[in-house]
Amino acid sequence: MSFEQLPDGLGIGVPAPRLSWVLPIGAPAQDAYEIETVRAGHVHRTGRTSGADQVLVPWPGQPLTSREQATVRVRTWAPKEEQPSSWSEPSRVEAGLLDAADWVAVPVGGAWAEDPDSDRRPSRVRKDFAVTAPVERARLHVTAHGLYEAEINGRRVGDDILAPGWTVYPQRLRYRTYDVTDHLRPGTNTVGAWLGDGWYRGRFGFDGGTRNIYGDDLSLVAQLEITHTDGSTTVVATDGTWSAAPGPILTSGLYEGETFDARLEDLNWSTPERTGSEPWTAVSIGARDPHTLVAPQGPAVRCTQEIAPVTVTRTADGRHLLDFGQNLVGRLRVTVDGPPGTRITMRHAEVLQGGELATGPLREAHATDVLVLAGDGPRTWEPRFTLHGFRHAEITGWPGELADGAVTARVYHTDMRRTGWFECSDPLVNRLHENVVWSMRGNFVDIPTDCPQRDERLGWTGDIQVFAPTASYLYDCAGMLDSWLTDVGIEQLPDGTVPWYVPVIPGNDIWTPIRPGAAWGDVAALTPWVLYQRFGDLDLLRRHYPTGRAWVDLVERLAGPTRLWDTGFQLGDWLDPIAPPEDPAAGRTDRHLVATAHFARSARYLAWSARELGEDDDARRYAALADEVAAAFRDRYVLPSGRMTSDSPTAYCLAIAFDLLDDPAARARAGDRLAALVLRDDARIATGFVGTPLICDALTETGHLDVAYRLLTQTECPSWLYTVTQGATTVWERWDSLRPDGTLNPGGMTSFNHYALGAVADWLHRTVGGIAPAAPGYRALTFRPRPGGGITWADTRHETPYGTAALSWKLTADGMTARITVPPGCHGTVDLPGRAPFTLGPGEHVVDSAEPRNAPGPVALAATTHPRP
Ligand code: BGC
Numbered sequence: 052m053s054f055e056q057l058p059d060g061l062g063i064g065v066p067a068p069r070l071s072w073v074l075p076i077g078a079p080a081q082d083a084y085e086i087e088t089v090r091a092g093h094v095h096r097t098g099r100t101s102g103a104d105q106v107l108v109p110w111p112g113q114p115l116t117s118r119e120q121a122t123v124r125v126r127t128w129a130p131k132e133e134q135p136s137s138w139s140e141p142s143r144v145e146a147g148l149l150d151a152a153d154w155v156a157v158p159v160g161g162a163w164a165e166d167p168d169s170d171r172r173p174s175r176v177r178k179d180f181a182v183t184a185p186v187e188r189a190r191l192h193v194t195a196h197g198l199y200e201a202e203i204n205g206r207r208v209g210d211d212i213l214a215p216g217w218t219v220y221p222q223r224l225r226y227r228t229y230d231v232t233d234h235l236r237p238g239t240n241t242v243g244a245w246l247g248d249g250w251y252r253g254r255f256g257f258d259g260g261t262r263n264i265y266g267d268d269l270s271l272v273a274q275l276e277i278t279h280t281d282g283s284t285t286v287v288a289t290d291g292t293w294s295a296a297p298g299p300i301l302t303s304g305l306y307e308g309e310t311f312d313a314r315l316e317d318l319n320w321s322t323p324e325r326t327g328s329e330p331w332t333a334v335s336i337g338a339r340d341p342h343t344l345v346a347p348q349g350p351a352v353r354c355t356q357e358i359a360p361v362t363v364t365r366t367a368d369g370r371h372l373l374d375f376g377q378n379l380v381g382r383l384r385v386t387v388d389g390p391p392g393t394r395i396t397m398r399h400a401e402v403l404q405g406g407e408l409a410t411g412p413l414r415e416a417h418a419t420d421v422l423v424l425a426g427d428g429p430r431t432w433e434p435r436f437t438l439h440g441f442r443h444a445e446i447t448g449w450p451g452e453l454a455d456g457a458v459t460a461r462v463y464h465t466d467m468r469r470t471g472w473f474e475c476s477d478p479l480v481n482r483l484h485e486n487v488v489w490s491m492r493g494n495f496v497d498i499p500t501d502c503p504q505r506d507e508r509l510g511w512t513g514d515i516q517v518f519a520p521t522a523s524y525l526y527d528c529a530g531m532l533d534s535w536l537t538d539v540g541i542e543q544l545p546d547g548t549v550p551w552y553v554p555v556i557p558g559n560d561i562w563t564p565i566r567p568g569a570a571w572g573d574v575a576a577l578t579p580w581v582l583y584q585r586f587g588d589l590d591l592l593r594r595h596y597p598t599g600r601a602w603v604d605l606v607e608r609l610a611g612p613t614r615l616w617d618t619g620f621q622l623g624d625w626l627d628p629i630a631p632p633e634d635p636a637a638g639r640t641d642r643h644l645v646a647t648a649h650f651a652r653s654a655r656y657l658a659w660s661a662r663e664l665g666e667d668d669d670a671r672r673y674a675a676l677a678d679e680v681a682a683a684f685r686d687r688y689v690l691p692s693g694r695m696t697s698d699s700p701t702a703y704c705l706a707i708a709f710d711l712l713d714d715p716a717a718r719a720r721a722g723d724r725l726a727a728l729v730l731r732d733d734a735r736i737a738t739g740f741v742g743t744p745l746i747c748d749a750l751t752e753t754g755h756l757d758v759a760y761r762l763l764t765q766t767e768c769p770s771w772l773y774t775v776t777q778g779a780t781t782v783w784e785r786w787d788s789l790r791p792d793g794t795l796n797p798g799g800m801t802s803f804n805h806y807a808l809g810a811v812a813d814w815l816h817r818t819v820g821g822i823a824p825a826a827p828g829y830r831a832l833t834f835r836p837r838p839g840g841g842i843t844w845a846d847t848r849h850e851t852p853y854g855t856a857a858l859s860w861k862l863t864a865d866g867m868t869a870r871i872t873v874p875p876g877c878h879g880t881v882d883l884p885g886r887a888p889f890t891l892g893p894g895e896h897v898v899d900s901a902e903p904r905n906a907p908g909p910v911a912l913a914a915t916t917h918p919r920p
Pocket residue numbers: 501502507511513514622625800805
């Protein structure tokens with residue numbers, strides 16, 4: 052069983068956590084279930100409960116109290132079965148500190164004077180304490196103003212990094228609960244933590260950034276709670292009795308990198324036997340309203356993979372250049388020995404230019420780590436409070452030979468469960484899909500960022516809005532995005548304006564003060580619906596509904612009675628390839644056409660959301676509004692000839708994919724025009740952030756599947772596969788971040804790791820692979836592969852909330868044969884080319900169709916981008 056959208060139940064912040072379970076593959080449907088909870092030795096069973104619910108089922112019985120533990124298990128009945136299944140393995144859940152009154156800890160940090168406008172030396176805090184009775188269990192509840200890495204008796208606590216992550220700290224600061232029972236010993240113990248500036252007070256943002264965005268203190272908030280076997284407890288909480296000292300980290304910043312002087316290191320600093328000479332002094336006490344302390348809703352950021360360099364070359368002046376063969380997000384771990392004072396400098400970049408690191412695209416993110424050796428033998432080190440986006444690294448000052456295994460790149464991101472895979476017969480398309488996966492990994496680092504390498508790394512709303520469908524297939528990102536959407540709601544302005552990026556930080560006058568922008572702001576209404584469709588979490592939809600409604604109400608006011616949002620600043624189809632490098636918003640599609648289309652779409656999604664939530668008045672109101680905006684859109688932007696006022700691919704994509712045209716003939720005409728425009732460009736891509744996620748669906752839904760495949764398999768610039776042929780291992784921000792002549796795009800924004808243009812993967816999953824949700828949470832599915840582009844087989848699999856859904860097909864002389872897995876308790880509509888659709892129940896099936904190969908046909912079942920309720 053799982054609890055809420057969390058990987059495990061330790062330190063849960065929800066008193067009545069919802070339960071989910073998956074029936075084993077091949078298991079028939081579920082007719083009833085029974086849940087057993089054991090709390091403080093008391094066994095409670097619900098009895099046989101009729102129903103097929105198994106995803107986010109309400110907690111049975113009384114809510115948990117703070118720190119309360121329970122083990123939970125479930126058994127189910129199949130239809131017409133008298134006997135229940137065996138019980139599931141027991142799952143443990145333990146509440147965190149559910150009440151502000153549970154907290155006695157206060158923020159503590161170094162009390163020495165610091166220049167707030169400088170790179171400040173990170174500190175450590177520590178406290179000795181006695182364990183005077185046998186321990187039954189011990190929990191460390193901890194967070195920080197800044198970033199922390201805790202240790203007890205010299206042993207690290209947990210394996211996550213960049214904790215507590217980034218939220219809107221004044222309103223919401225996450226703490227994490229760790230089981231530290233095994234860290235303790237009888238007698239004197241020590242608890243301590245490394246601290247780093249992070250997002251709280253580190254320099255963050257572009258154009259030089261801003262320091263101290265949330266405060267200038269660097270403080271730990273920690274509460275160690277020890278329960279002894281006799282039931283008594285000992286609490287060691289951060290207070291005035293703690294001490295602080297500068298540590299061996301001289302400087303550290305998310306953009307800058309980290310400098311560590313091992314000569315200043317006391318390996319015993321977090322043990323009672325500390326030996327170092329550094330002056331531990333009394334801490335200063337900070338302020339934190341415990342009502343703002345919340346438990347996480349998603350996984351932590353962890354190392355998920357290690358990669359060895361593919362090549363190590365030596366430059367004439369003795370530097371080492373390492374190519375890891377994969378553009379990744381993480382940092383180097385080195386094992387090295389050398390004389391005291393040896394200074395090893397590690398620089399990072401995504402691409403080389405002229406055989407050297409191309410650091411220009413990093414802008415003011417120096418991404419440089421420095422290790423000064425102590426000469427006390429081989430040392431393994433990696434920075435603590437920074438991350439880099441890189442494929443290449445340059446190391447200067449390495450003593451002697453750089454042996455195999457001495458340098459490893461460690462990949463870090465939010466440790467979400469992988470839930471989606473795709474492969475097909477075209478190796479270039481497979482590489483493209485891999486690049487999308489890597490860009491998601493690289494930019495899902497506690498929040499969804501635009502890019503991981505330069506002096507940005509912000510939670511741009513538009514990027515995740517277009518990428519959310521793809522993300523929801525590839526990884527179980529519900530908890531992480533639910534948390535981030537909570538911050539979107541917090542940062543929303545009283546008038547309903549949704550920021551360009553969340554959390555909000557000072558930006559230049561384009562971004563501050565915040566102005567409402569289409570496609571970016573529409574994350575508020577569109578993304579909760581997508582997550583509901585993909586994960587079936589109605590509570591998530593309910594919690595974020597007010598944010599979406601306030602946004603649509605704002606746009607309604609801005610549009611006025613015309614129902615056209617045709618005034619004000621807009622980004623339009625950002626990074627349309629025709630836009631000049633220095634003006635990415637200068638695309639070929641009217642920005643207000645883009646805005647009004649999104650107005651209609653958000654009103655429509657809000658109507659659907661309201662209906663699902665039982666807000667029937669709202670459902671009627673927003674459905675009518677969506678109809679009116681769509682009508683206004685047609686009157687203003689669609690000419691009698693069917694041509695659009697912006698005769699651009701993105702304009703037709705919006706009209707088709709957002710369902711703004713009122714009759715099939717108009718849709719078909721728009722599809723024909725779109726196909727003609729694409730073929731006129733010889734199927735080179737002509738869309739930006741807005742049109743790109745929609746174009747393949749728009750072509751597929753209007754009978755131009757072949758043109759969609761022409762786009763997909765194009766390798767000339769601009770196109771998805773052009774980047775692959777240029778050696779891309781992630782998705783680029785620009786279609787030509789690297790130009791055909793091998794030079795970098797001169798534009799000020801040239802990232803090689805942006806997931807937005809990778810949103811095409813959702814079409815790969817649903818149309819090339821063939822799996823799409825047909826009901827929230829994939830309770831019902833559509834298996835509708837549509838081959839083309841010379842692709843002769845494809846495999847895709849998704850771990851839905853109900854279990855595994857899979858489809859692998861290959862073309863045969865007579866048509867297509869397919870192996871299909873339908874999750875237990877679900878049913879699938881199978882629509883193979885040339886064969887009438889039919890339904891399949893749970894289990895594994897082999898089916899085929901007599902349809903002649905590659906004959907794109909009109910869309911029978913209209914499996915649209917997002918299933919209409
Ligand atoms: C970011 C994008 C973002 C865009 C909006 C860029 O700087 O990298 O991801 O969507 O700005 O203008």
